[in-house]
Protein backbone atom coordinates (compact mmCIF):
# COMPACT_ATOMS: atom_id res chain seq x y z
CA UNK A 569 0.00 0.00 0.00
CA UNK A 570 1.09 3.56 -0.61
CA UNK A 571 2.02 5.16 2.68
CA UNK A 572 0.35 8.52 3.35
CA UNK A 573 3.64 10.46 3.44
CA UNK A 574 5.27 8.83 0.43
CA UNK A 575 5.93 11.13 -2.54
CA UNK A 576 6.86 9.72 -5.93
CA UNK A 577 10.30 10.66 -7.28
CA UNK A 578 10.51 13.04 -10.27
CA UNK A 579 13.36 11.02 -11.77
CA UNK A 580 15.11 7.73 -11.08
CA UNK A 581 18.01 6.29 -13.09
CA UNK A 582 20.14 3.18 -13.45
CA UNK A 583 22.19 1.54 -16.19
CA UNK A 584 21.74 4.46 -18.59
CA UNK A 585 17.95 4.53 -18.31
CA UNK A 586 15.97 7.31 -16.63
CA UNK A 587 12.33 7.41 -15.63
CA UNK A 588 11.08 11.00 -15.74
CA UNK A 589 7.70 11.75 -14.17
CA UNK A 590 5.42 13.28 -16.80
CA UNK A 591 1.98 13.15 -15.24
CA UNK A 592 0.01 12.21 -12.17
CA UNK A 593 -2.91 10.51 -13.85
CA UNK A 594 -6.25 10.89 -12.09
CA UNK A 595 -8.33 7.75 -11.55
CA UNK A 596 -10.53 7.13 -14.54
CA UNK A 597 -12.26 4.17 -16.16
CA UNK A 598 -11.50 1.47 -16.84
CA UNK A 599 -8.60 1.15 -14.39
CA UNK A 600 -10.00 3.56 -11.81
CA UNK A 601 -6.85 4.12 -9.76
CA UNK A 602 -4.35 6.99 -9.89
CA UNK A 603 -1.16 6.40 -11.84
CA UNK A 604 2.30 7.86 -12.26
CA UNK A 605 3.15 8.21 -15.93
CA UNK A 606 6.90 8.16 -16.47
CA UNK A 607 8.76 8.77 -19.70
CA UNK A 608 11.55 6.25 -20.29
CA UNK A 609 14.66 8.14 -21.44
CA UNK A 610 17.99 6.97 -22.78
CA UNK A 611 20.65 9.58 -23.49
CA UNK A 612 18.00 12.29 -23.16
CA UNK A 613 15.74 10.68 -25.76
CA UNK A 614 12.25 9.37 -25.06
CA UNK A 615 12.25 5.65 -25.82
CA UNK A 616 9.02 4.61 -24.13
CA UNK A 617 6.61 4.99 -21.28
CA UNK A 618 6.03 3.30 -17.95
CA UNK A 619 3.03 3.59 -15.67
CA UNK A 620 2.99 2.86 -11.98
CA UNK A 621 -0.61 2.25 -11.01
CA UNK A 622 -1.27 3.13 -7.41
CA UNK A 623 -3.74 0.76 -5.87
CA UNK A 624 -4.39 -2.82 -5.04
CA UNK A 625 -7.86 -3.49 -6.39
CA UNK A 626 -8.65 -7.01 -7.52
CA UNK A 627 -9.14 -5.87 -11.13
CA UNK A 628 -5.74 -4.17 -11.06
CA UNK A 629 -3.89 -7.10 -9.54
CA UNK A 630 -5.69 -9.71 -11.62
CA UNK A 631 -6.11 -8.09 -15.03
CA UNK A 632 -4.46 -4.70 -15.62
CA UNK A 633 -1.33 -5.11 -13.52
CA UNK A 634 0.29 -2.53 -11.25
CA UNK A 635 3.09 -1.63 -13.67
CA UNK A 636 2.60 -1.14 -17.40
CA UNK A 637 5.33 -0.37 -19.93
CA UNK A 638 5.97 0.21 -23.59
CA UNK A 639 9.23 0.72 -25.47
CA UNK A 640 8.81 2.32 -28.88
CA UNK A 641 9.58 -0.13 -31.72
CA UNK A 642 12.80 1.56 -32.83
CA UNK A 643 14.32 1.17 -29.37
CA UNK A 644 13.39 -2.41 -28.54
CA UNK A 645 15.84 -5.22 -27.91
CA UNK A 646 18.35 -3.24 -25.84
CA UNK A 647 17.14 -4.13 -22.38
CA UNK A 648 15.40 -0.79 -21.85
CA UNK A 649 12.07 -2.30 -20.77
CA UNK A 650 13.83 -4.54 -18.28
CA UNK A 651 15.78 -1.67 -16.75
CA UNK A 652 12.74 0.63 -16.75
CA UNK A 653 10.68 -2.04 -15.05
CA UNK A 654 13.35 -2.47 -12.38
CA UNK A 655 13.20 1.29 -11.82
CA UNK A 656 9.40 1.16 -11.60
CA UNK A 657 9.67 -1.57 -8.99
CA UNK A 658 12.10 0.59 -7.00
CA UNK A 659 9.60 3.46 -7.12
CA UNK A 660 6.90 1.15 -5.79
CA UNK A 661 9.22 -0.10 -3.06
CA UNK A 662 9.85 3.47 -1.95
CA UNK A 663 6.11 4.14 -1.96
CA UNK A 664 5.67 1.30 0.51
CA UNK A 665 4.68 -1.66 -1.63
CA UNK A 666 6.16 -5.06 -0.84
CA UNK A 667 4.72 -7.22 -3.57
CA UNK A 668 2.98 -6.29 -6.79
CA UNK A 669 1.43 -7.93 -9.84
CA UNK A 670 2.37 -7.48 -13.48
CA UNK A 671 0.18 -9.04 -16.14
CA UNK A 672 0.72 -9.77 -19.80
CA UNK A 673 -0.92 -11.58 -22.66
CA UNK A 674 0.22 -15.21 -22.89
CA UNK A 675 1.61 -14.66 -26.41
CA UNK A 676 3.60 -11.53 -25.45
CA UNK A 677 6.96 -13.28 -25.15
CA UNK A 678 8.98 -10.08 -24.78
CA UNK A 679 6.86 -8.80 -21.91
CA UNK A 680 6.82 -12.20 -20.22
CA UNK A 681 10.61 -12.25 -20.41
CA UNK A 682 10.75 -8.77 -18.87
CA UNK A 683 8.62 -10.06 -15.99
CA UNK A 684 10.93 -13.02 -15.50
CA UNK A 685 14.08 -10.91 -15.70
CA UNK A 686 12.89 -8.57 -12.93
CA UNK A 687 12.25 -11.56 -10.67
CA UNK A 688 8.58 -12.12 -11.35
CA UNK A 689 7.07 -15.52 -10.68
CA UNK A 690 4.26 -16.74 -12.90
CA UNK A 691 1.43 -17.44 -10.46
CA UNK A 692 -1.32 -18.32 -12.92
CA UNK A 693 -2.93 -17.59 -16.25
CA UNK A 694 -6.46 -16.27 -15.78
CA UNK A 695 -9.40 -16.01 -18.14
CA UNK A 696 -10.69 -12.50 -18.77
CA UNK A 697 -14.36 -12.41 -17.83
CA UNK A 698 -16.79 -11.86 -20.70
CA UNK A 699 -17.96 -8.27 -20.46
CA UNK A 700 -14.64 -6.98 -19.12
CA UNK A 701 -13.24 -4.11 -21.17
CA UNK A 702 -10.22 -6.26 -22.06
CA UNK A 703 -12.52 -8.99 -23.35
CA UNK A 704 -14.22 -6.40 -25.53
CA UNK A 705 -10.77 -5.64 -26.98
CA UNK A 706 -10.22 -9.30 -27.83
CA UNK A 707 -8.03 -10.23 -24.86
CA UNK A 708 -9.01 -13.61 -23.49
CA UNK A 709 -6.29 -14.41 -20.95
CA UNK A 710 -3.60 -12.76 -18.84
CA UNK A 711 -0.52 -14.25 -17.25
CA UNK A 712 -0.09 -12.97 -13.70
CA UNK A 713 3.43 -12.46 -12.37
CA UNK A 714 3.98 -11.83 -8.67
CA UNK A 715 6.98 -9.56 -8.12
CA UNK A 716 8.70 -8.66 -4.87
CA UNK A 717 9.66 -4.99 -4.85
Ligand SMILES: CC(C)(COP(=O)(O)OP(=O)(O)OC[C@H]1O[C@@H](n2cnc3c(N)ncnc32)[C@H](O)[C@@H]1OP(=O)(O)O)[C@@H](O)C(=O)NCCC(=O)NCCS
Nearest residue numbers: 637638639644645646647648649650671672677678679681
Ligand atom coordinates in the same frame (compact mmCIF):
# COMPACT_ATOMS: atom_id res chain seq x y z
C1 LIG B 1 7.45 -5.74 -24.24
C2 LIG B 1 8.41 -4.58 -24.58
C3 LIG B 1 8.15 -3.47 -23.58
C4 LIG B 1 9.85 -5.10 -24.44
O1 LIG B 1 10.71 -3.99 -24.66
P1 LIG B 1 12.30 -4.17 -24.90
O2 LIG B 1 12.96 -2.92 -24.46
O3 LIG B 1 12.55 -4.64 -26.27
O4 LIG B 1 12.61 -5.34 -23.86
P2 LIG B 1 14.07 -5.81 -23.41
O5 LIG B 1 15.07 -5.36 -24.42
O6 LIG B 1 14.24 -5.42 -21.99
O7 LIG B 1 13.98 -7.40 -23.60
C5 LIG B 1 13.41 -8.22 -22.64
C6 LIG B 1 13.60 -9.68 -23.03
O8 LIG B 1 12.61 -10.04 -24.01
C7 LIG B 1 13.25 -10.77 -25.05
N1 LIG B 1 12.46 -10.62 -26.25
C8 LIG B 1 12.27 -9.51 -26.96
N2 LIG B 1 11.46 -9.75 -28.00
C9 LIG B 1 11.15 -11.07 -27.95
C10 LIG B 1 10.33 -11.92 -28.74
N3 LIG B 1 9.65 -11.47 -29.79
N4 LIG B 1 10.25 -13.22 -28.38
C11 LIG B 1 10.91 -13.69 -27.31
N5 LIG B 1 11.68 -12.91 -26.50
C12 LIG B 1 11.78 -11.62 -26.82
C13 LIG B 1 14.62 -10.17 -25.13
O9 LIG B 1 15.50 -11.01 -25.82
C14 LIG B 1 14.95 -10.03 -23.65
O10 LIG B 1 15.32 -11.25 -23.06
P3 LIG B 1 16.87 -11.71 -22.92
O11 LIG B 1 17.56 -10.60 -22.18
O12 LIG B 1 16.79 -12.98 -22.18
O13 LIG B 1 17.42 -11.84 -24.30
C15 LIG B 1 8.19 -4.08 -26.02
O14 LIG B 1 8.25 -5.16 -26.91
C16 LIG B 1 6.87 -3.34 -26.21
O15 LIG B 1 6.77 -2.14 -25.95
N6 LIG B 1 5.82 -4.05 -26.66
C17 LIG B 1 4.51 -3.43 -26.89
C18 LIG B 1 3.85 -3.02 -25.57
C19 LIG B 1 3.75 -4.15 -24.60
O16 LIG B 1 3.55 -5.30 -24.99
N7 LIG B 1 3.88 -3.83 -23.32
C20 LIG B 1 3.78 -4.78 -22.26
C21 LIG B 1 2.35 -4.96 -21.89
S1 LIG B 1 2.18 -6.24 -20.63
